Amino acid sequence: MESRFIKPALGVYVALFVLFLYGPFVVLTIISFQQGPDGGPQFPIVEWSTYWYRQVFGLTPPSRIAPLPFGEALIRSLVLALMTMVVSTVLGVMSAQAFRRSFKGSTFVFYLIVLGMMVPGVLTGLGTSLLANNIIGIERHWYTTAFATHVAYTFPFAFLVMLAILNRFDSSVEEAAWSLGVDPWTTFRKVTFPLIFPGVLSAMLFAFTLSLDEFPRTLFASGRDQTLPLAIYGTFSVEIHPNIFAFGVLTTLFSFALLSVYGILMALSVRRAKKMAMQEDIA
Amino acid sequence: MDTSVFRLEGVTKRYGDLVALNDASLEVGANEYLSFLGPSGSGKTTLLRVIAGFEAPETGRIFFDGRDITNVQAHERGIGFVFQNFALFPHLTVMQNVAFGLTNGKTRVPTPEAEGRAAEMIELVGLSGMEGRGVDQISGGQRQRVALARTLAMKPRLVLLDEPLGALDANLRSRMRNELRAIRERLGVTFLHVTGSETEALAMGDRVVVLDRGTIIQTGTPGEIYDRPASPDVAHFLNRFNLFEGTLSNGSFSASFGTIRAPAATRADRDCYAVRYDRVKVLPLSAKPADGPALKATYIASEYLGSSIMSFFDAGQGHLIEMEHHLSLGAPETYEPRQDYLLTWNPEQAIVFGREAAI
Numbered sequence: 001m002e003s004r005f006i007k008p009a010l011g012v013y014v015a016l017f018v019l020f021l022y023g024p025f026v027v028l029t030i031i032s033f034q035q036g037p038d039g040g041p042q043f044p045i046v047e048w049s050t051y052w053y054r055q056v057f058g059l060t061p062p063s064r065i066a067p068l069p070f071g072e073a074l075i076r077s078l079v080l081a082l083m084t085m086v087v088s089t090v091l092g093v094m095s096a097q098a099f100r101r102s103f104k105g106s107t108f109v110f111y112l113i114v115l116g117m118m119v120p121g122v123l124t125g126l127g128t129s130l131l132a133n134n135i136i137g138i139e140r141h142w143y144t145t146a147f148a149t150h151v152a153y154t155f156p157f158a159f160l161v162m163l164a165i166l167n168r169f170d171s172s173v174e175e176a177a178w179s180l181g182v183d184p185w186t187t188f189r190k191v192t193f194p195l196i197f198p199g200v201l202s203a204m205l206f207a208f209t210l211s212l213d214e215f216p217r218t219l220f221a222s223g224r225d226q227t228l229p230l231a232i233y234g235t236f237s238v239e240i241h242p243n244i245f246a247f248g249v250l251t252t253l254f255s256f257a258l259l260s261v262y263g264i265l266m267a268l269s270v271r272r273a274k275k276m277a278m279q280e281d282i283a
Numbered sequence: 284m285d286t287s288v289f290r291l292e293g294v295t296k297r298y299g300d301l302v303a304l305n306d307a308s309l310e311v312g313a314n315e316y317l318s319f320l321g322p323s324g325s326g327k328t329t330l331l332r333v334i335a336g337f338e339a340p341e342t343g344r345i346f347f348d349g350r351d352i353t354n355v356q357a358h359e360r361g362i363g364f365v366f367q368n369f370a371l372f373p374h375l376t377v378m379q380n381v382a383f384g385l386t387n388g389k390t391r392v393p394t395p396e397a398e399g400r401a402a403e404m405i406e407l408v409g410l411s412g413m414e415g416r417g418v419d420q421i422s423g424g425q426r427q428r429v430a431l432a433r434t435l436a437m438k439p440r441l442v443l444l445d446e447p448l449g450a451l452d453a454n455l456r457s458r459m460r461n462e463l464r465a466i467r468e469r470l471g472v473t474f475l476h477v478t479g480s481e482t483e484a485l486a487m488g489d490r491v492v493v494l495d496r497g498t499i500i501q502t503g504t505p506g507e508i509y510d511r512p513a514s515p516d517v518a519h520f521l522n523r524f525n526l527f528e529g530t531l532s533n534g535s536f537s538a539s540f541g542t543i544r545a546p547a548a549t550r551a552d553r554d555c556y557a558v559r560y561d562r563v564k565v566l567p568l569s570a571k572p573a574d575g576p577a578l579k580a581t582y583i584a585s586e587y588l589g590s591s592i593m594s595f596f597d598a599g600q601g602h603l604i605e606m607e608h609h610l611s612l613g614a615p616e617t618y619e620p621r622q623d624y625l626l627t628w629n630p631e632q633a634i635v636f637g638r639e640a641a642i
Contacts, residue, residue: 172370173373175335175357176364176430177372177383179357179358180358182383186387187358187387
């Protein structure tokens, strides 16, 4: 009786959820195939075409619609995301490693780190730019001040992921390596790291994607040169053409590709983790 | 002549309020097999971890090979450790596991030479042909051998074994026991073996160290431990003695079986009377033992153990008395369930503990 009612209700709920999740993307995709250069960002589709995709890559003859000014912003954002990913992941792994043993003030340090993802981004961005301008007196750049805010924001995510991974880690394999005369650093490189690699991968993915579309912190802290989200936002204030949607579809596909790579690497690592779990089961 | 390889002096280790190891002192000779026996929580694993350098003691010194290693880090001690869960490197093959210490340790043996030495060890533990397998593709007993080969490949003079046979089934356990002994004799290594099994401790050790609540309560050869347990607790762990609570007074012990002369009592913190399972004799209720203990008990059941038979009797108030009959001494008598019998033994063979005893 109960399940006869609840199951369909849950099904409808999930269907609606998926619709809201992917609805915008579907609309975006459809409009991106609008005829160009005269077709606008609305229904109906006058005629299907790939004009706006070609426009994004500068393959169309010049028209009254300017090409998207994203080239440099895209590069900047990718470089920034990579930098953030590397620094946050390294910090995250190291600090989580430190938390494997309790130390004086560990609770305080824990909240201090996690605060980075709790504080409203606009405040962090504003505060950073005020600090840079008025107190330290340095210029704001995407690779200095904005980079700092990105690390402060993504580091806690990487930290929490690694903390969860290391929590389940059986440290007897490390002790085994020590007892074989292998120093702690080599042990970390040859034993610990390969085994926690799935977690490191997740931490990297978090840091990269969070940084790539970070807006509020970057808005104030990036200075003159804009990152991609800021550049996209900038085009909205003029006139919206379907080329922005074509661009959106392309970046989404890029994200999917990234996720697929992550999924493949993860599957490989999980198989290895399973081996380890099996070993523990027997013991 | 000092043949000592390893020495502990007053080592104490606490976890918060819990004293895991209390003032432990010990000396181990070269090429000796020492087994540590104690119930879980007795501190035997802590003792091994302190020796290996995984835990630092609060007080006391540890000497190995003539030097003080108390403050030396685990990877610089040169002491092997075999884990109960084996702790193999799951991402490496059998060969890579065994060669790991050689290629990544202080000496950094080049891979071809390391693999040569590893192959010898793999052969020693009887795993030739499995070098290329992942450690998830081999059985529990084989993993145990890999763990052992991995440790022995480093040629340590001291190897710590933390319940290394605990994860194996009974058949495999006795086979591995023999192999451990054979390997030890071939390589001349000192083994410290922690176990919760009294059979294993007595069978494996040249000497047995009995631990309880973080304290070493007896050290001796298996024969000494078995024949002369130093305290009621040791007798209890050995799982070979019927224990009777009672009072020792003026050289006589009074308990449920009556009052018996006990001139050679051992000093202990409580009064206790111990009779080995195979010293108990069963008489019909009508018999009158001329002199000595007589305990009325109800027969419950028997267990066939191959070389002997264990019979269980209820002496009232839930006190279970066990009697072992070695089949080499003749066919066993049969008893009627729920019938009463008289249990007796030669008082000379009993071990008496008491507060008033001199020694």
